[in-house]
Amino acid sequence: MNYYDIIFYLFAIITVGSAVFVVTTRNVIYSAFFLLFTFFGVTGIYVLLGADFLAVVQIMVYIGGILILLIFGVMLTNTITNVEIRTGTLHLLPAAIGVGVFMGAVVSVMIWTDWKSQPVANPVTTTKSLGYLLINEYVLIFELLGILLLIALIGAASIARREKE
Amino acid sequence: MLQVGLTHFLVVSAILFSLGIYGIVTRKNAVMVLMGIELVLNSANINFVAFAKYGNYGLGGQIIALFVIILAAAEAAIALAIVLNIYKTFANVNVDEIDKLKE
Amino acid sequence: MNESLIVNLSIIILFLPLLGFVTLIFLGKWIKKLHLFEVFILGLALILSIVVMYAKLSFYNVKDIVAAFTWISMGNAPAIGSINIELGIKIDNITAIMLVVVNLISFLVHMFSIEYMRGDKRYTRYFAYLGVFTFSMLGIVLTHNFLMMYIYWELVGLSSYLLIGFWFEKKSASDAAKKAFIVNRIGDIGMFIGILILFTQYKTFTFDVIFQQIGLGNLPFNSTAWLTAAGILIFMGAVGKSAQFPLHVWLPDAMEGPTPVSALIHAATMVAAGVYLCVRIFVMLTADAMLVIAVVGAFTSLIAATIALTQNDIKKVLAYSTVSQLGYMVMSVGVGAYTFAFFHLVTHAFFKACLFLGSGSVIHAMHHEQDIRNMGGLRKKLPITYYTFLISTVAISGVPFTSGFLSKDGILAGTLAFGKLTSHWLIPAMGFLVAAMTAFYMFRLVILTFHGEPRDHHKYEHAHESPFVMVAPLVVLATLSIFIWYTPNPFAPADGWFLKNWVKTPAQVTPVQTRFEFMKPSTEEAKAEVHGEITHSVEYTETMHWAHYPAMILSLIVAGLGILIAFMFYQWKKISADKLAEKLKTLYKLSLNKWYLDEIYDATAVSGTLGFGSILAWFDNKIVDGIVNGSAHVTQLVSKFSNLFDTYVVDGFVNFTAFFSGFVGLSFRRLQTGKVQTYIIFVVFSIIILLLIFKPF
Numbered sequence: 001m002n003y004y005d006i007i008f009y010l011f012a013i014i015t016v017g018s019a020v021f022v023v024t025t026r027n028v029i030y031s032a033f034f035l036l037f038t039f040f041g042v043t044g045i046y047v048l049l050g051a052d053f054l055a056v057v058q059i060m061v062y063i064g065g066i067l068i069l070l071i072f073g074v075m076l077t078n079t080i081t082n083v084e085i086r087t088g089t090l091h092l093l094p095a096a097i098g099v100g101v102f103m104g105a106v107v108s109v110m111i112w113t114d115w116k117s118q119p120v121a122n123p124v125t126t127t128k129s130l131g132y133l134l135i136n137e138y139v140l141i142f143e144l145l146g147i148l149l150l151i152a153l154i155g156a157a158s159i160a161r162r163e164k165e
Numbered sequence: 166m167l168q169v170g171l172t173h174f175l176v177v178s179a180i181l182f183s184l185g186i187y188g189i190v191t192r193k194n195a196v197m198v199l200m201g202i203e204l205v206l207n208s209a210n211i212n213f214v215a216f217a218k219y220g221n222y223g224l225g226g227q228i229i230a231l232f233v234i235i236l237a238a239a240e241a242a243i244a245l246a247i248v249l250n251i252y253k254t255f256a257n258v259n260v261d262e263i264d265k266l267k268e
Numbered sequence: 269m270n271e272s273l274i275v276n277l278s279i280i281i282l283f284l285p286l287l288g289f290v291t292l293i294f295l296g297k298w299i300k301k302l303h304l305f306e307v308f309i310l311g312l313a314l315i316l317s318i319v320v321m322y323a324k325l326s327f328y329n330v331k332d333i334v335a336a337f338t339w340i341s342m343g344n345a346p347a348i349g350s351i352n353i354e355l356g357i358k359i360d361n362i363t364a365i366m367l368v369v370v371n372l373i374s375f376l377v378h379m380f381s382i383e384y385m386r387g388d389k390r391y392t393r394y395f396a397y398l399g400v401f402t403f404s405m406l407g408i409v410l411t412h413n414f415l416m417m418y419i420y421w422e423l424v425g426l427s428s429y430l431l432i433g434f435w436f437e438k439k440s441a442s443d444a445a446k447k448a449f450i451v452n453r454i455g456d457i458g459m460f461i462g463i464l465i466l467f468t469q470y471k472t473f474t475f476d477v478i479f480q481q482i483g484l485g486n487l488p489f490n491s492t493a494w495l496t497a498a499g500i501l502i503f504m505g506a507v508g509k510s511a512q513f514p515l516h517v518w519l520p521d522a523m524e525g526p527t528p529v530s531a532l533i534h535a536a537t538m539v540a541a542g543v544y545l546c547v548r549i550f551v552m553l554t555a556d557a558m559l560v561i562a563v564v565g566a567f568t569s570l571i572a573a574t575i576a577l578t579q580n581d582i583k584k585v586l587a588y589s590t591v592s593q594l595g596y597m598v599m600s601v602g603v604g605a606y607t608f609a610f611f612h613l614v615t616h617a618f619f620k621a622c623l624f625l626g627s628g629s630v631i632h633a634m635h636h637e638q639d640i641r642n643m644g645g646l647r648k649k650l651p652i653t654y655y656t657f658l659i660s661t662v663a664i665s666g667v668p669f670t671s672g673f674l675s676k677d678g679i680l681a682g683t684l685a686f687g688k689l690t691s692h693w694l695i696p697a698m699g700f701l702v703a704a705m706t707a708f709y710m711f712r713l714v715i716l717t718f719h720g721e722p723r724d725h726h727k728y729e730h731a732h733e734s735p736f737v738m739v740a741p742l743v744v745l746a747t748l749s750i751f752i753w754y755t756p757n758p759f760a761p762a763d764g765w766f767l768k769n770w771v772k773t774p775a776q777v778t779p780v781q782t783r784f785e786f787m788k789p790s791t792e793e794a795k796a797e798v799h800g801e802i803t804h805s806v807e808y809t810e811t812m813h814w815a816h817y818p819a820m821i822l823s824l825i826v827a828g829l830g831i832l833i834a835f836m837f838y839q840w841k842k843i844s845a846d847k848l849a850e851k852l853k854t855l856y857k858l859s860l861n862k863w864y865l866d867e868i869y870d871a872t873a874v875s876g877t878l879g880f881g882s883i884l885a886w887f888d889n890k891i892v893d894g895i896v897n898g899s900a901h902v903t904q905l906v907s908k909f910s911n912l913f914d915t916y917v918v919d920g921f922v923n924f925t926a927f928f929s930g931f932v933g934l935s936f937r938r939l940q941t942g943k944v945q946t947y948i949i950f951v952v953f954s955i956i957i958l959l960l961i962f963k964p965f
Contacts, residue, residue: 130227
């Protein structure tokens with residue numbers, strides 16, 4: 001049990017615990033804020049896994065972009081004045097049973113599988129290598145994703161702006 | 166057991182995935198469903214990065230995770246736009262009540 | 269002049285009238301005076317055919333010119349052998365002569381028609397029909413096989429139908445056309461069957477091959493009876509076309525057509541075809557077939573002559589005289605006097621064409637008056653017509669120095685020899701009787717038409733001689749009725765160039781035992797016969813020599829007698845024809861009404877057909893319809909059962925299936941909520957189940 005392990009458990013608890021709140025609380029705003037903690041926990045796990053650039057991207061994109069977007073969505077779809085930000089639920093019991101059994105099964109698979117394990121000895125900074133890879137080996141996918149993102153933004157703006165007939 | 170290895174990350178990822186599924190299945194609000202989806206995507210990302218590190222596969226896993234994040238951003242933008250449109254049309258965003266095409 | 273040139277010229281001759289027909293039919297409406305083109309074409313064909321005849325008779329007198337190509341090759345059928353159908357032409361001496369005869373008469377008829385038909389509303393079409401008629405006849409003359417002959421045969425039938433019914437607005441004309449066509453068809457059926465008998469055996473239609481095979485002893489179905497049958501059946505075609513008893517009834521009715529057409533039909537194109545066919549198949553006729561042909565011919569000539577005695581229509585008299593003369597020719601073929609049959613065909617063509625055109629001239633002058641009782645005294649008004657008519661009448665009556673005398677005398681000598689050799693004395697007896705009657709009725713016609721006092725003064729006053737294009741053919745034809753064209757000695761036809769050099773009896777190919785005694789070669793001649801040179805026995809030649817003078821004297825006597833009686837009756841009025849008619853009332857009526865043959869046909873064939881038709885109609889109505897209705901009832905019954913089965917069994921099953929599907933659907937519909945989340949739950953449960961099954965942990 002060294003610091004690494006302690007930090008891992010810390011982040012794991014943050015992640016899983018806030019995730020549980022995300023999916024159980026009825027208040028949408030609460031869910032959004034707990035989601036922030038989940039993302040934060042995941043960021044910590046990334047760092048533990050030696051993915052420093054990915055961790056930064058996670059914070060910038062997820063927390064700074066997607067989460068804000070989701071909160072905007074909540075605000076725009078629930079009129080601020082008469083706030084109805086409590087969400088309804090449906091088939092809780094079968095979902096709980098099913099997902100519980102599923103989780104048990106998947107977790108047991110993860111545990112009892114004999115994974116190949118040859119960890120990289122000393123993780124180094126990855127930003128430079130990632131940048132190199134992105135414009136060499138994965139340049140086509142990178143460009144395509146750029147175009148996709150552009151199209152998605154234009155499409156999103158166009159769909160959201162459409163006036164009600 | 167307490168020595169953190171690949172399995173620990175995978176277990177966290179599996180739990181996160183199951184919670185994401187639970188959120189998708191049980192929430193009525195479309196935005197909440199989207200949040201569930203984000204959880205699922207994050208768990209998948211953890212798997213990618215973990216396997217990449219412990220399998221000694223280089224940075225390929227991180228690259229894929231990066232792409233997933235980009236796709237998630239795009240997906241979130243489109244999905245929210247659609248949700249806004251649905252809200253304009255039906256005045257609510259409860260996915261179980263929007264069933265006009267069912268007839 | 270080589271052979272291929274002759275062949276090419278013949279083909280050109282054949283197709284020239286067709287060219288005229290096509291041109292006139294398509295362009296006649298737009299181009300004026302186009303009929304002159306048709307006349308010109310016929311003139312050209314005439315000149316070419318004279319060239320061909322001259323070349324053939326001078327340079328290829330013995331050899332036949334044959335040109336043919338395979339039209340349809342049916343391959344080598346198993347168990348049958350190869351079948352090839354050829355198209356081709358065969359030019360022998362009689363073909364060459366017939367070419368000239370047909371083209372000459374056709375040309376003269378065309379020329380005559382220019383004036384006669386002037387003003388008709390279908391003027392150019394008339395010439396077009398004449399063209400196709402001539403074409404068909406030339407086809408019959410030129411062909412070298414039975415199939416083409418049959419095709420042209422039917423074409424002749426068709427064009428005669430068109431021309432007889434040319435004035436189809438008249439009901440009698442259209443009826444006559446139909447009658448001619450149908451009666452001809454009866455004969456053609458027989459001809460067709462006969463041709464098919466030969467084809468079945470020999471797998472070919474070509475004359476020469478068939479005759480050669482028969483000569484080698486290869487008989488249809490190995491039986492002489494079948495050979496006889498084939499001969500008689502093909503002769504049936506001639507019976508129809510050449511108007512022999514009992515199918516002669518169409519010819520007098522064919523007078524409804526324009527008179528020049530009658531001339532063409534009677535002289536050159538149609539009725540000659542039948543005799544020409546007999547001449548063509550002469551070599552394959554057995555004794556039995558020849559006897560049938562002789563009897564039919566003799567009987568026909570007798571019957572027609574008796575009818576002609578009392579007819580009052582100028583064209584009807586001529587029509588029956590044609591039937592009678594055709595009977596002569598057929599009889600001549602039957603008794604083996606082949607050369608004289610063909611000789612008579614040629615001479616008769618000229619004088620009969622002259623007679624018909626002369627009658628056309630008379631009718632034209634009398635403004636379409638045809639009854640001889642209303643004529644008389646026309647000799648002064650129509651001198652050229654009268655003299656040409658008279659020459660032709662003399663010729664047909666068999667007076668010396670005419671062509672008719674030569675050929676008729678030959679035929680009578682042939683029958684006489686036949687009678688002596690086979691003891692069938694009835695045939696020569698009929699022949700001489702007919703000769704007397706022919707002389708009588710022909711002079712009756714002349715006297716009543718041209719001599720004496722005019723009986724219809726009004727029409728007489730307006731009568732006038734026909735214009736040049738009408739009398740010129742008459743003069744030409746009358747000239748051709750003089751003996752000099754055929755023989756230098758007017759009393760010995762066999763010595764003339766026509767018979768001595770040009771037309772010879774071909775060698776019989778039938779098995780020797782099926783021939784008449786006199787057709788069998790004598791022993792020392794048998795060798796010669798192998799080369800196809802000699803056909804008659806010495807005995808026959810001697811008998812012919814013996815019969816020559818008695819026949820001549822007898823025919824002179826009977827002809828003179830006939831002419832004398834005619835003058836007694838009608839010119840000098842020594843005997844009253846009416847009183848005689850009163851005395852022999854039954855016979856007179858019989859003759860006047862054409863032996864009631866039309867009535868008999870009406871009563872038997874026509875009403876029989878109608879009766880048979882009504883029986884068939886009854887059968888159709890009661891039995892066939894009954895069967896049909898019965899089967900309809902049965903069908904209805906079956907369909908009722910099947911309906912019940914359908915309703916309860918099939919529909920029950922179907923309904924059950926539908927109900928079951930509906931039930932299953934209803935049950936599963938619960939699962940289809942349309943909510944993605946529900947589906948995800950199902951997915952989750954499914955994954956769990958899969959995990960439990962495969963147990964990866």
